[in-house]
Amino acid sequence: MDFDRYHLLLIALVFNLGTGLAVGSALAGDTEHSQQGKIEYSTEPFGNSTWEEIDKSVQVYDSPFDVALFSAPNGEDKERLWSQTKSVAWYGVGVAGFIALLPEDVSNWDKSDDRLLEKWWDNVTEGPVWDRDIWYINYLGHPYFGGVYYQVARKSGYRQWDSFVYSFLMSTFYWEYGLEAFAEVPSIQDIVVTPVLGWVYGEWAFNKEREIILSGGKVWGSSVLGDTALFFLDPVDSIGRGVNNLFGRDVIKAGTGYVGLKDVRMPNGEVDTQFQLNLSYAIGEGETSPAVKRRQSYAMSSSDPIDYGVVGISVGMRYMMLDDAFLLEDQWAPTMSLGVYFTPQLSSRLNYTRADFDRTGSSEDATYENYSFDVQYYFMSDEALRPYLNVGIGETVLEQQRSSKFFQINGGLGLHYQFHANWAVLVDWYHYYSSSASTNDDQISTQLVYRFGRGEL
Numbered sequence: 020m021d022f023d024r025y026h027l028l029l030i031a032l033v034f035n036l037g038t039g040l041a042v043g044s045a046l047a048g049d050t051e052h053s054q055q056g057k058i059e060y061s062t063e064p065f066g067n068s069t070w071e072e073i074d075k076s077v078q079v080y081d082s083p084f085d086v087a088l089f090s091a092p093n094g095e096d097k098e099r100l101w102s103q104t105k106s107v108a109w110y111g112v113g114v115a116g117f118i119a120l121l122p123e124d125v126s127n128w129d130k131s132d133d134r135l136l137e138k139w140w141d142n143v144t145e146g147p148v149w150d151r152d153i154w155y156i157n158y159l160g161h162p163y164f165g166g167v168y169y170q171v172a173r174k175s176g177y178r179q180w181d182s183f184v185y186s187f188l189m190s191t192f193y194w195e196y197g198l199e200a201f202a203e204v205p206s207i208q209d210i211v212v213t214p215v216l217g218w219v220y221g222e223w224a225f226n227k228e229r230e231i232i233l234s235g236g237k238v239w240g241s242s243v244l245g246d247t248a249l250f251f252l253d254p255v256d257s258i259g260r261g262v263n264n265l266f267g268r269d270v271i272k273a274g275t276g277y278v279g280l281k282d283v284r285m286p287n288g289e290v291d292t293q294f295q296l297n298l299s300y301a302i303g304e305g306e307t308s309p310a311v312k313r314r315q316s317y318a319m320s321s322s323d324p325i326d327y328g329v330v331g332i333s334v335g336m337r338y339m340m341l342d343d344a345f346l347l348e349d350q351w352a353p354t355m356s357l358g359v360y361f362t363p364q365l366s367s368r369l370n371y372t373r374a375d376f377d378r379t380g381s382s383e384d385a386t387y388e389n390y391s392f393d394v395q396y397y398f399m400s401d402e403a404l405r406p407y408l409n410v411g412i413g414e415t416v417l418e419q420q421r422s423s424k425f426f427q428i429n430g431g432l433g434l435h436y437q438f439h440a441n442w443a444v445l446v447d448w449y450h451y452y453s454s455s456a457s458t459n460d461d462q463i464s465t466q467l468v469y470r471f472g473r474g475e476l
Contacts, residue, residue, distance in 0.1 A: 069173070069174070069176060070095075070173070070176055070177060070178040070179075070323070072176070073093055073094045073095070073176055074094070075093045075094070077322070079093055080322060080323060080324060083180065083323065083324050083325045084180060084325065084361070086180075086181060086184050087177065087178075087181050088100070088172070088177065088181050088184060088185055091176075094176065095175060095176040095177050095181075096175040096176045097175070099174075099175045099176075100171065100172055100175040100177070100185075103171045103175070104171070104189075108193065135201060138201060139200050139201045142200045142201070142202075142203060142204045142205065143196055143200050143205065145204050146200075146204040146205035146206070146207075147195075147204070147205040147206060147207045147210060148204050148205075148206065148207060149206070149207050149208065149388070149390055149414070149416065150203075150204075150206040150207070150208060150209070151419065152206075157206075157208050157209065157212060158208075158212060158216070161190075161208075161209050161212050161213040161216075161217070162212060162213065162216035162217050162219070162220045163217075163220060164190065164194075164213055164217065165186050165190055165212075165213040165214045165215075165216060165217015165218070165220070165221065166186075166217045166218075166220040166221030166224055167217075167221070167253075168185060168186040168189045168190055168214070168217060168221075169182045169183065169185070169186040169214075169217050169218055169220075169221030169222070169225075170182075170221050170224065170225055170253055171185065171189075172185035172186070173221065173222070173225050174225070178323055178325075179218070179222060179323065179325060179326045179327060180323075180325045182218070182221065182222075183214060183215075183218045186213070186214040186217050186218065186221070187214035190209070190210070190213040190214050190217070191210050191213075191214070194213075195209055195210055195213075207369075207390065208369075211357060211369045211392075212357065212369075215330055215357055215359060216330075216357070218327050218330060219327050219330055219471050219472075222326070222327045222472075224252040224253060225253075227248075227252055228249060228252045228253060231245050231248055231249055231252075232249070236249070324476060326472055326473070327471050327472045328470055328471055328472035328473045328474045328475065328476070329359055329360050329361060329470075330357075330358070330359055330360075330470070330471050330472075331357075331358050331359075331360055331366075331468050331469060331470040331471070332355070332356065332357050332358075332468070332469055333355060333356045333358070333368075333445070333466040333467060333468040333469070334353070334354070334355045334466060334467060335353075335354055335355075335464055335465050335466030335467060336351050336352070336353060336354065336464065336465060336466075337351065337352050337353075337354040337372050337462050337463065337464035338350070338351050338352075338462065338463045338464070339351070339352050339372070339374070339376075339387070339460070339462055340460065340461040340462065340463075341376075341387075341458075341460050342456075342458035342459050342460055343379075344456065344457070344458050345387075345417070345458065346378055346379045346380075347376040347377070347378060347379060347385060347387060348376060348377040348378070348379055350374065350376060350377070351374075352372050352373065352374030352376075352387070353372070353373070353374065354370065354371065354372040354464055354466065355370075355371055356368040356369060356370040356371065356466070357369050360470065360475065362400075363397060363400035363401070363405075363475065364396060364397050364400045365394070365395070365396060365397070366394070366395045366397070367392070367393065367394045367395070368392075368393050368395070369390070369391075369392055369393075370389075370390065370391050370392075370393060370411075370413070371388075371389070371390045372387075372388070372389045372390075372462075373386070373387065373388045373389075374386075374387055375387075385417055385418055386417065386418050386419060387415070387416075387417060388415065388416040388417075388419070389413065389414070389415045389416075389427075389451075389462075390413050390414060391411045391412060391413025391414075391427070391429055391451075392411055392412060392413060393409050393410065393411030393413075393429070394409070394410055394411060395407045395408065395409050395433070395435075396408050397435060403436060403437050403438065404434065404435075404436050405434070405435045405436075405437070406432070406433070406434055406435075407432070407433050407434075407435055407447075408430075408431075408432060409429070409430060409431045409432070409433060409447065409449060410428075410429070410430050411428070411429050411430075412426070412427070412428055412429070413426075413427055413429065413451075414426055414427060415427055415451070415453070415458075415460075425453040425455055425456040425458065426453060426454075426455060427451045427452060427453045427458075427460075428451070428452055429449045429450060429451045429452070430449070430450060431447055431448050431449035431450055432447065432448055433445055433446060433447030433448070434446050434447070435468075437475060439474070440470070440473060440474035440475050440476075441469060441470045441471075441473075441474035441475075442467070442468065442469060442470070442474075443467075443468040443470075444465070444466070444467055444468065445464075445465070445466050445468060446463075446464070446465045447463070447464055448461065448462070448463050449461070449462045449464075450462075
């Protein structure tokens with residue numbers, strides 16, 4: 020069978036399983052919510068707890084960045100979170116062990132002649148690096164994975180900040196520096212993009228799922244589209260919820276997993292696009308738990324000052340005045356960043372700039388890349404126009420070669436103008452210095468910033 024056709028059949032099978040269970044769960048609903056065979060979605064609880072449903076003191080927002088993952092002081096479902104985490108961990112270890120036993124031309128893991136733990140240590144100590152995965156893997160696939168982790172905590176009753184921290188811990192230490200480090204060097208983008216954009220996607224999916232269910236499980240008046248949307252928003256929880264509704268009891272305690280898309284280089288040199296589906300469930304004895312009996316009161320927002328509106332992206336242009344040692348002409352280059360705006364006084368951003376530069380005195384060009392992790396401190400934060408200081412660390416890479424990579428520190432000044440809750444513009448100047456290459460660069464940029472959700476309060 021053709022390999023790509025096999026992938027499509029696998030996706031179709033999973034899709035049919037998910038939508039079939041969703042439709043079955045509606046058919047098997049309580050009789051008081053289903054009359055004469057008509058399928059109706061109950062307004063009774065359909066899923067797990069949410070932060071908005073928990074009775075809590077308003078003082079809980081006095082320290083909005085406190086992490087409650089390990090103490091659950093406000094009634095969060097710590098047992099469910101721990102169950103989910105164990106399922107993820109042991110399932111992943113089993114998968115990694117199985118892959119390690121496969122031939123290298125099947126697994127595509129670089130085993131070389133090293134022992135497995137030595138390979139892991141080499142990758143961990145070498146990284147993190149700026150990886151060369153295709154854009155949709157880094158900026159679509161990884162945010163989806165981050166959103167899966169995020170919803171594990173969010174559906175266990177934790178607020179957005181705790182769910183983001185959980186996603187960061189899992190994606191960084193369990194995946195990037197854990198299982199995946201047996202196969203490859205940890206990635207700079209993945210460490211940042213997975214939990215940060217996973218926060219944005221995860222919260223959107225979390226709320227959209229509840230909107231669909233509370234509106235009768237339909238999208239554009241169609242139950243089929245509604246079931247399909249619910250499945251893809253959270254396939255693991257959708258299947259688990261369907262099974263529990265079929266039995267009328269909480270048989271599946273917790274589930275997690277992800278759907279992925281990855282380009283894998285084959286032994287013949289060709290690149291094969293492979294779809295990956297990983298699912299894991301914790302199954303209990305089927306008692307009727309509060310997750311089945313609880314009344315659902317849905318709210319899309321709360322008084323929590325920290326939500327995914329603190330996440331922002333920016334795009335713009337940067338004029339690069341590079342050191343003569345690079346032998347590259349000064350020019351404009353596109354730049355972008357992903358940041359978290361913790362407060363009006365403090366933010367941090369991952370910046371990336373790339374362009375093909377003309378070589379000095381030559382018709383040839385060279386690929387220049389610069390990435391840095393920066394921290395900004397803003398003055399006059401109550402005003403729309405805010406001066407700020409910037410400091411950061413990063414690297415410059417020429418021709419995508421690690422041998423032409425230079426570590427740099429940077430510092431600079433900027434002006435941030437917040438003209439809308441979601442929109443701002445900035446103009447800044449940074450100076451970059453590399454002690455290893457003895458280079459001094461100056462960069463001037465202008466960028467447009469977009470904040471997600473409700474933006475800056």
